[in-house]
Amino acid sequence: MADQIVLDVQHLQKKFGKFQALKDINLQVRQGEVVGFIGPNGAGKSTTIRTILGMLKADGGVVKVFGEDAWSQAVQIHQRLAYVPGDVYLWPNFTGGQTIDLLLKMSKQQHSAKTDELIKKFELDPTKKNQTYSKGNRQKIALIAALSCDVDFYIFDEPTSGLDPLNEIIFQAEVVRLKDEGKAILLSSHILSEVEKMGDTIAIIRQGTIIESGSLDEMRHLTRTNVNVSSTGELSTLKDLSGVHQFKLIDDSKNKAEFSVDSDALQAVMQVLTDKGITNIQVAPPTLEDLFMRYYGDTDVEPEVNKHVQ
Amino acid sequence: MFNNLFAQSGRLLRINLKRDRFKMLTWIVVIIGLMIGYASKIGVIYSSQSSVNALMVTLRSPAMIAVLGYVPANVKMTEAILFSSEMLVFMGLFYALASLLLSVNVTRGDEEQGLTELVQAKGVGRQATLMAAFLESVVFNLVMFVLLGVGLQLANMTGSNTNGNWLTAALLSGVGLLFGTSGILTAQVTAEARTASTYTIGLLGLSYLVRMMIDVQNPDYNWWSPLGWIERGAVYYDNNWLPVVYIILAIIVILGAAIFLSARRDVGAGLIATRAGKATSRFLRGPLTTLIKVDAKGFWSWFFGAIIMGLMYGSIFNSITDVLKSNKFMEQMFSDAMKNKASDALLLQFLSTLSVVFVLIGTVRGIVLVNKLDGDAKKGYLEQFLAKPVSRVRIFWTYVGYALVNALMAFAAGIGGLYAGNIAVMGNHPLALKYFTRLFAGYSVTIAVMIALAAVVIAFAPKLKSIAMIYTGVAFVVMYFRSIFKLKDWMVELVPYGWMRDIPVKEIDGTVLLGLLVVAVVLLVVAASGFQRRDQIMN
Ligand SMILES: Nc1ncnc2c1ncn2[C@@H]1O[C@H](COP(=O)(O)OP(=O)(O)OP(=O)(O)O)[C@@H](O)[C@H]1O
Numbered sequence: 001m002a003d004q005i006v007l008d009v010q011h012l013q014k015k016f017g018k019f020q021a022l023k024d025i026n027l028q029v030r031q032g033e034v035v036g037f038i039g040p041n042g043a044g045k046s047t048t049i050r051t052i053l054g055m056l057k058a059d060g061g062v063v064k065v066f067g068e069d070a071w072s073q074a075v076q077i078h079q080r081l082a083y084v085p086g087d088v089y090l091w092p093n094f095t096g097g098q099t100i101d102l103l104l105k106m107s108k109q110q111h112s113a114k115t116d117e118l119i120k121k122f123e124l125d126p127t128k129k130n131q132t133y134s135k136g137n138r139q140k141i142a143l144i145a146a147l148s149c150d151v152d153f154y155i156f157d158e159p160t161s162g163l164d165p166l167n168e169i170i171f172q173a174e175v176v177r178l179k180d181e182g183k184a185i186l187l188s189s190h191i192l193s194e195v196e197k198m199g200d201t202i203a204i205i206r207q208g209t210i211i212e213s214g215s216l217d218e219m220r221h222l223t224r225t226n227v228n229v230s231s232t233g234e235l236s237t238l239k240d241l242s243g244v245h246q247f248k249l250i251d252d253s254k255n256k257a258e259f260s261v262d263s264d265a266l267q268a269v270m271q272v273l274t275d276k277g278i279t280n281i282q283v284a285p286p287t288l289e290d291l292f293m294r295y296y297g298d299t300d301v302e303p304e305v306n307k308h309v310q
Numbered sequence: 311m312f313n314n315l316f317a318q319s320g321r322l323l324r325i326n327l328k329r330d331r332f333k334m335l336t337w338i339v340v341i342i343g344l345m346i347g348y349a350s351k352i353g354v355i356y357s358s359q360s361s362v363n364a365l366m367v368t369l370r371s372p373a374m375i376a377v378l379g380y381v382p383a384n385v386k387m388t389e390a391i392l393f394s395s396e397m398l399v400f401m402g403l404f405y406a407l408a409s410l411l412l413s414v415n416v417t418r419g420d421e422e423q424g425l426t427e428l429v430q431a432k433g434v435g436r437q438a439t440l441m442a443a444f445l446e447s448v449v450f451n452l453v454m455f456v457l458l459g460v461g462l463q464l465a466n467m468t469g470s471n472t473n474g475n476w477l478t479a480a481l482l483s484g485v486g487l488l489f490g491t492s493g494i495l496t497a498q499v500t501a502e503a504r505t506a507s508t509y510t511i512g513l514l515g516l517s518y519l520v521r522m523m524i525d526v527q528n529p530d531y532n533w534w535s536p537l538g539w540i541e542r543g544a545v546y547y548d549n550n551w552l553p554v555v556y557i558i559l560a561i562i563v564i565l566g567a568a569i570f571l572s573a574r575r576d577v578g579a580g581l582i583a584t585r586a587g588k589a590t591s592r593f594l595r596g597p598l599t600t601l602i603k604v605d606a607k608g609f610w611s612w613f614f615g616a617i618i619m620g621l622m623y624g625s626i627f628n629s630i631t632d633v634l635k636s637n638k639f640m641e642q643m644f645s646d647a648m649k650n651k652a653s654d655a656l657l658l659q660f661l662s663t664l665s666v667v668f669v670l671i672g673t674v675r676g677i678v679l680v681n682k683l684d685g686d687a688k689k690g691y692l693e694q695f696l697a698k699p700v701s702r703v704r705i706f707w708t709y710v711g712y713a714l715v716n717a718l719m720a721f722a723a724g725i726g727g728l729y730a731g732n733i734a735v736m737g738n739h740p741l742a743l744k745y746f747t748r749l750f751a752g753y754s755v756t757i758a759v760m761i762a763l764a765a766v767v768i769a770f771a772p773k774l775k776s777i778a779m780i781y782t783g784v785a786f787v788v789m790y791f792r793s794i795f796k797l798k799d800w801m802v803e804l805v806p807y808g809w810m811r812d813i814p815v816k817e818i819d820g821t822v823l824l825g826l827l828v829v830a831v832v833l834l835v836v837a838a839s840g841f842q843r844r845d846q847i848m849n
């Protein structure tokens with residue numbers, strides 16, 4: 001049971017008119033697994049999620065949830081699933097409390113002690129009218145309703161984009177709890193550090209295609225390691241070694257440097273470094289930010305990301 | 311300071327004009343086309359003096375005065391005066407409706423989408439949005455003014471004069487701008503665009519009804535309604551420009567009030583603040599209950615609005631039959647039974663024209679609710695249902711079913727009000743209930759057909775959703791003017807209402823009723839399966 005596949009997406013394609021929003025999406029989520037679904041704006045995260053939820057009809061490929069077709073069996077599937085949309089819009093003139101109860105009732109769930117606990121934790125005032133809540137508070141309402149559902153599969157589309165850091169931590173703890181209970185979780189984001197805290201698997205989407213997916217550990221060996229080193233010898237020659245990138249001397253000194261190394265060149269570079277006489281070295285595994293930059297940083301599609309790097 | 315408040319109104323205006331150009335163009339083509347088309351054809355439709363005289367008898371009847379406005383006595387009837395008596399009040403309604411929908415949309419619609427916030431953050435004056443909305447209304451009505459003036463000059467009806475042509479154009483554009491500005495004012499008070507337009511349309515309806523009651527009883531009091539001002543212009547015989555001055559003064563006052571109010575409220579909020587409420591609700595449990603709660607205000611406004619309108623129309627029934635009492639010959643020679651019959655005949659003729667107003671109310675109510683299916687999908691409300699174990703078909707039938715029931719309720723409320731008014735004023739001989747139930751039964755199915763059509767559009771081409779409303783407008787004009795425009799039967803039958811044109815005077819044709827019912831059901835089923843099959847979230 002433990003490894004059972006909850007979500008299985010194979011070669012999903014989706015067109016909006018002539019625009020091919022999804023070209024080739026492959027995605028799996030298993031029980032007890034948190035899958036981070038990462039990609040830049042407009043990559044197709046929400047479109048994929050809406051197809052999984054049977055709100056959009058796939059043009060090609062297979063989307064199965066609990067082994068059933070996402071479009072035709074939507075009603076049955078949704079009985080075992082909870083979802084928080086990226087932009088939460090709530091009916092005007094309902095109070096937050098009423099909205100939470102309504103969302104729960106429609107999922108055939110009870111307002112439980114868990115619900116009250118969450119309302120307290122997130123410090124939500126359930127008597128205010130929806131139109132008077134801030135973006136973050138609207139998001140809390142949807143999160144509380146989803147998190148207090150007792151279902152098997154949770155989908156969050158950029159769940160923390162409006163939350164402050166404190167509430168973000170509460171949310172992350174809740175997700176970890178769900179994971180420990182053996183639930184399946186799909187979580188889209190562009191906040192990479194967030195996914196890193198909860199997820200063990202990630203899928204990177206770009207322009208409608210999953211360009212990389214796997215466990216964080218698997219992904220790491222594909223990537224560069226960050227090195228920060230001080231030595232007795234001069235370091236500038238390192239710059240020309242193959243596999244060394246973004247080389248930079250620190251504080252204009254000749255023997256303090258910072259650079260990143262392709263994983264397969266690590267061995268060779270370390271040898272050279274040893275010869276220089278290392279006085280201090282810090283080697284850090286790549287963060288998801290680095291992963292992200294590596295895939296998107298070199299392309300012309302994402303100029304903002306590039307600017308950010310420089 | 312002043313500069314600051316209104317900074318960049320001009321730039322905003324340009325952006326808005328560009329965005330609204332198709333909407334404006336449609337209104338302009340429809341309104342100006344209708345008027346100029348009729349003005350240039352009027353000589354052909356009423357070619358002989360005898361046909362003009364026959365029409366005058368109809369137009370002078372209280373029923374037609376109630377509907378179209380009063381006809382000057384003691385002046386020589388010409389094409390021009392005929393045209394102005396038939397068209398002006400009614401076209402005033404159109405001008406006002408177009409302007410108010412545009413201006414409410416610019417002020418509040420934008421604000422709801424958060425555009426105003428974006429724009430104001432960009433160094434645009436606090437009052438600039440309001441000013442831009444007003445200026446847009448000015449531009450819109452100015453274009454209509456020029457086009458209508460020139461068009462009427464070219465149409466060159468007999469009895470027309472340059473002064474009268476331009477006065478007509480000025481009065482109508484003036485009333486348009488007046489209601490456009492009123493829309494801006496109400497938009498400051500209410501918290502939502504839809505409420506703002508509902509209120510302003512209510513105000514317009516009230517002006518029309520007040521004018522109607524005054525016209526039927528004593529036209530001298532016409533100054534009490536802005537739509538009455540159009541009649542006060544006495545176009546083509548007296549050419550009185552005073553009402554135009556009134557209109558301009560009223561516009562200035564209303565604009566001032568709007569600016570004053572707008573300075574005292576926050577962006578995105580109305581003046582009436584939102585209170586906190588209970589944290590729980592027993593009532594809410596699914597899509598239908600949600601829809602009912604969301605729509606509660608709309609429900610009561612439409613319901614009471616329709617009843618009040620019915621009551622007001624019903625309350626002039628006695629004025630319509632007054633003609634009989636003032637006739638000495640009839641008074642003495644006719645038996646009571648004959649008098650009653652004559653009274654019924656007059657009222658039925660009135661009823662058969664004006665019932666279309668209530669059919670319109672019902673239809674519009676229904677179509678607005680059907681279109682909400684698309685609106686709510688865009689606003690992100692539908693996504694909340696769709697992620698739940700709620701099927702797409704159920705959502706479709708919830709919205710469309712709610713629309714159907716509410717359309718028929720609004721229609722029934724109007725007819726009910728009419729009947730109540732009739733009972734109240736007709737004392738000894740009110741018009742029998744059966745005519746009212748016949749009206750309801752007959753037109754209900756035509757309303758259902760219109761709603762089913764709207765549902766088909768929403769299911770297959772939500773982008774074109776305004777089609778259903780435009781078709782309804784056309785259908786209304788066809789029914790209202792079919793006798794005056796002398797429309798052929800086949801033309802009238804191009805719209806669903808046309809198939810019921812003979813009720814309540816004649817009985818309902820069972821086959822026609824059944825046919826319409828089948829059409830409605832088939833369309834609804836087609837719509838449901840189309841909706842079921844398509845993407846639920848479309849931008
Ligand atoms: N209904 C639609 N009609 C046409 N195009 C659409 C529609 N929905 C999405 N798109 C387009 O498909 C692409 C993918 O959009 P999507 O919302 O899935 O991106 P996303 O990865 O969720 O982005 P973000 O991080 O900004 O939320 C975008 O280019 C978007 O403009």
Ligand SMILES: [Mg+2]
Pocket residue numbers: 045046047086157
């Ligand atoms: Mg998204």
